[in-house]
Amino acid sequence: MKADADWQAIAREELRFFGNVSAAISHEINNRIAVINEKAGLLTDLSVMMAQGREIDVTRFEVQSRKIVEQVQLAKQTVRNLNRFAHSVDVMRTRIEAAEVLELVVALYARKAAAAEAVLSISESCEPVTITSSPFFLETLIGRAIDVALSRVDDARTVIIGVEATREGITVQFRGLTGLTEPIEFPEESQGVPALLECLGARYRSEPDGTALLLEIPDHERMSHGRTA
Amino acid sequence: MRVLLVDDEEELVTALAERLSFRGIDADWSTSGNEALNLARTHTYDVAVLDVKMPNISGIELKKMLEKTGPDMKYIFLTGHGSEEDFRAGSAEASQYLVKPLDIELLIETMRQVVQK
Numbered sequence: 116m117k118a119d120a121d122w123q124a125i126a127r128e129e130l131r132f133f134g135n136v137s138a139a140i141s142h143e144i145n146n147r148i149a150v151i152n153e154k155a156g157l158l159t160d161l162s163v164m165m166a167q168g169r170e171i172d173v174t175r176f177e178v179q180s181r182k183i184v185e186q187v188q189l190a191k192q193t194v195r196n197l198n199r200f201a202h203s204v205d206v207m208r209t210r211i212e213a214a215e216v217l218e219l220v221v222a223l224y225a226r227k228a229a230a231a232e233a234v235l236s237i238s239e240s241c242e243p244v245t246i247t248s249s250p251f252f253l254e255t256l257i258g259r260a261i262d263v264a265l266s267r268v269d270d271a272r273t274v275i276i277g278v279e280a281t282r283e284g285i286t287v288q289f290r291g292l293t294g295l296t297e298p299i300e301f302p303e304e305s306q307g308v309p310a311l312l313e314c315l316g317a318r319y320r321s322e323p324d325g326t327a328l329l330l331e332i333p334d335h336e337r338m339s340h341g342r343t344a
Numbered sequence: 345m346r347v348l349l350v351d352d353e354e355e356l357v358t359a360l361a362e363r364l365s366f367r368g369i370d371a372d373w374s375t376s377g378n379e380a381l382n383l384a385r386t387h388t389y390d391v392a393v394l395d396v397k398m399p400n401i402s403g404i405e406l407k408k409m410l411e412k413t414g415p416d417m418k419y420i421f422l423t424g425h426g427s428e429e430d431f432r433a434g435s436a437e438a439s440q441y442l443v444k445p446l447d448i449e450l451l452i453e454t455m456r457q458v459v460q461k
Contacts, residue, residue: 142397145424145444146353152445153359160366182355230399 128307238277247336377401
């Protein structure tokens with residue numbers, strides 16, 4: 116049975132991750148609102164100038180209106196992702212399509228990657244694998260792995276993320292790194308990661324050449340079957 | 345008044361620059377710190393409006409670099425949320441500090457205030 120201190124560390128880590136992602140998403144939504152605000156202001160300015168008798172190319176209204184719609188679509192997608200993320204705490208354990216979780220976390224981290232002048236790319240050879248685990252814990256471990264990967268991304272500035280089935284569960288790979296060594300070091304604010312890893316029976320390791328971070332996660336369904344067999 | 349606008353959201357800075365030009369303010373724009381530095385080396389600006397959070401060079405870092413090219417230039421920082429963290433970073437560095445989405449009339453008033461200081 117886990118000690119109270121471990122559960123507290125996990126709870127702190129989960130709250131911190133939820134807060135980190137929520138802050139980044141709120142920033143992204145605010146950026147869309149700020150752009151829409153300027154575009155709407157520009158349309159108003161053009162309308163006023165037209166009413167004053169200035170000659171305005173009417174296609175400008177169409178172009179700016181289309182750009183507002185594009186911003187609304189971007190914001191809608193961001194809100195959809197936030198909603199999926201928020202609902203991932205609804206169930207403690209379920210059958211998960213690993214590629215779907217990867218896509219969600221990559222979308223949530225896109226702006227953070229851009230700030231680090233890097234790109235997150237899901238490998239085309241990503242296998243369709245499912246696993247029984249905790250969706251939110253899984254998102255946290257993938258997110259924290261991306262944090263590490265962004266701090267170690269090589270000159271190509273692209274982290275290639277893939278997933279493959281293993282005998283015990285899945286391995287999520289983060290390639291395109293340089294100089295990664297074990298033990299994997301996490302930022303000071305992510306000190307609950309070891310307790311979380313222990314809770315899921317997961318572990319991080321690096322490729323011997325330091326170019327990839329691997330996150331190995333056991334399938335809890337297979338683990339429980341293994342115990343009863 | 346000549347203004348340099350720097351924000352990594354191109355759709356925001358281009359619209360803002362045009363709206364300022366409608367109000368008689370000459371505004372150049374860039375979407376990165378490096379572009380902004382190049383503009384500042386070849387033009388003189390009264391005020392720079394800098395987004396705090398930008399990839400590579402942040403608004404705070406950019407201000408320090410721009411000060412070497414034009415010591416008389418004044419600065420206004422833009423931030424997404426006006427969070428405590430942003431405020432601590434910005435208040436010590438900027439002449440003024442505005443939260444997005446912007447009120448253009450407030451921006452113009454603020455630019456006039458900092459230029460007159």
